[in-house]
Amino acid sequence: MPILANKTPDELEPIILNALDKGQILSVQTYYLSDYGEKVLNLVTSAILKKYGREDLIDVVYTSAKELVINATKSNLKRVLFARIGLDLFNPENYEQGMKHFKEELKEENIRKYKSLFREFKFTVTITFYYSPDVLNIKIKNNTQLIPQEEERIRQKFAQAVSYANLFDFYLEHGDDTEGAGMGLTLVGILLNQSGIDKHQFTLYSSPHYNETTARLEIPLSQEYTSRRERFEKERESSGLSREEFRKHFDSKKEFH
Secondary structure (H helix, E strand, O other): OOOOOOOOHHHHHHHHHHHHHOOOOEEEEEOOOOHHHHHHHHHHHHHHHHHOOOHHHHHHHHHHHHHHHHHHHHHHHHHHHHHHOOOOOOOHHHHHHHHHHHHHOOOHHHHHOOHHHHHHHOOOEEEEEEEOOOEEEEEEEEOOOOOHHHHHHHHHHHHHHHHOOOHHHHHHHHHHHHHHHOOHHHHHHHHHHHOOOOHHHEEEEEEOOOOEEEEEEEEEOOOOOOOHHHHHHHHHHHHOOOHHHHHHHHOOOEEEO
């Protein structure tokens, strides 16, 4: 895709539309999602969904993608902070000590000041859009792997997404604590569920081999689309293998739903 930096939204729109006409994969990389970055994310998301007549999904898809970019940025922030104060992320005692500093820095105005350190440590977040008339896949990737404590927390957040009937109940319980409580993953699950999208079409997985973590949104755009999970089940049944045996054969990454 053409370089999008230093262009106004009015200049960006025709560039994005031209890329869509050519069927190009769209990718945006950032260290920190500024107001400008949010506009780019919104422009790309809206353009793709308008192309396939799914304007009804713009708000939920944009909000979900934005939350996942913020979540990935917070993960990078944690690693910058641990490196800065000389703590080992994989040491349980160091982890508890470092998390106290991390929670103090979670406000947006504090995260912004770490942009130069994100650059120094080469901690980026990459948002990639793959699309067709049937499905929009969005992958949000940061170049760090999950540690066991983070994997356990993610499982809890996915479970929490099932426990809330709607966004009103979610905000009634958590109010303004969503920033510090790390509730972005739960929010995305609720948003998708309320829009009629199967929560299993939001996944997050970590690859130690590539030292990266990826959140994936699989947004059906037509009734004819068969989800990745449905294809997995059909292939598993045909293979005769157990779910776990086939998953190891199908994909070596740890994946959370």
